[in-house]
Amino acid sequence: xxxxxxxxxxxxxxxxxxxxxxxxxEQRGYRPHLAAILVGHDGxxxxxxxxxxxxxxxxxxxxxxxxxxxxxxxxELLDKIQELNANPRIDGIIVQLPLPxxxxxxxxxxxxxxxxxxxxxxxVNVGRMVIGLPTYISATPFGIVELLKRYQIPTAGKTCVVVxxxxxxxxPLSILLSRKGEPGDCTVIVCHSRTPNIQHFTLQADIxxxxxxxxxxxxxxxxxxxxxxxxxxxxxxxxxTAKNGWKLMGDVDFDTVAPKCAYITPVPGGVGPMTRVGxxxxxxxxxxxxxxx
Numbered sequence: 150x151x152x153x154x155x156x157x158x159x160x161x162x163x164x165x166x167x168x169x170x171x172x173x174x175e176q177r178g179y180r181p182h183l184a185a186i187l188v189g190h191d192g193x194x195x196x197x198x199x200x201x202x203x204x205x206x207x208x209x210x211x212x213x214x215x216x217x218x219x220x221x222x223x224x225e226l227l228d229k230i231q232e233l234n235a236n237p238r239i240d241g242i243i244v245q246l247p248l249p250x251x252x253x254x255x256x257x258x259x260x261x262x263x264x265x266x267x268x269x270x271x272x273v274n275v276g277r278m279v280i281g282l283p284t285y286i287s288a289t290p291f292g293i294v295e296l297l298k299r300y301q302i303p304t305a306g307k308t309c310v311v312v313x314x315x316x317x318x319x320x321p322l323s324i325l326l327s328r329k330g331e332p333g334d335c336t337v338i339v340c341h342s343r344t345p346n347i348q349h350f351t352l353q354a355d356i357x358x359x360x361x362x363x364x365x366x367x368x369x370x371x372x373x374x375x376x377x378x379x380x381x382x383x384x385x386x387x388x389x390t391a392k393n394g395w396k397l398m399g400d401v402d403f404d405t406v407a408p409k410c411a412y413i414t415p416v417p418g419g420v421g422p423m424t425r426v427g428x429x430x431x432x433x434x435x436x437x438x439x440x441x442x
Contacts, residue, residue: 151412158295159292185202217229230261240436275321304335378414
């Protein structure tokens with residue numbers, strides 16, 4: 150069993166991005182710039198955005214954090230997005246999800262200029278991904294595909310089972326792995342909460358991706374010998390032994406599943422760091438005008 154080290158791989162990619170960011174600065178006189186909007190004070194969102202700001206500093210990007218209280222109006226939020234859209238010094242824009250219930254998330258996503266949509270959620274970028282055009286790939290699918298590539302895990306002709314159908318992970322990843330090329334050329338099966346007897350499908354998986362947000366859902370009897378298992382789950386679970394009172398738990402029962410695997414990602418330290426680096430990569434693409442000249 151080989152442990153897929155997302156933390157080390159992300160560090161390699163950050164170094165590559167840092168070198169490219171310096172070239173961008175030398176060419177145009179200012180650094181790649183990511184703007185993040187945070188609404189409210191959700192603990193998970195606060196932590197994630199703080200990581201994004203830190204990551205920008207480490208690779209030589211500028212960053213702007215715009216904060217709003219939970220009661221911000223939808224109109225005010227959309228106005229701020231339009232202001233950032235119009236700022237030529239801002240390369241990428243993200244709005245941290247989820248948003249309060251009185252705000253239409255899809256309207257927010259579609260208000261972001263698709264050329265600055267470094268989360269890869271705008272319908273224009275999703276559509277380009279579906280038909281194989283250059284685009285911003287959403288961060289977690291990008292990270293998973295990059296891990297498969299850098300660990301030289303063969304995908305052509307393999308059966309890939311994705312458990313989870315979210316627009317952020319499951320759906321885009323299933324499309325990426327079914328596209329022509331390497332990594333890709335997989336036969337992809339997508340399972341979800343309405344799939345009866347999920348075990349029947351997971352046991353067919355040469356590559357099994359668990360992305361449903363259900364701690365330890367994938368047990369050893371659901372995984373075939375020699376499979377590659379990618380655990381996307383990051384659920385906070387109360388822990389009396391942890392200093393902060395909680396720990397991250399993946400969707401895979403790691404201790405029982407790992408002995409059966411050829412490769413497996415841990416939680417934490419697997420897909421998570423790659424998700425963070427995916428956002429940096431897209432921001433660099435935006436700064437270089439590689440997708441939309």
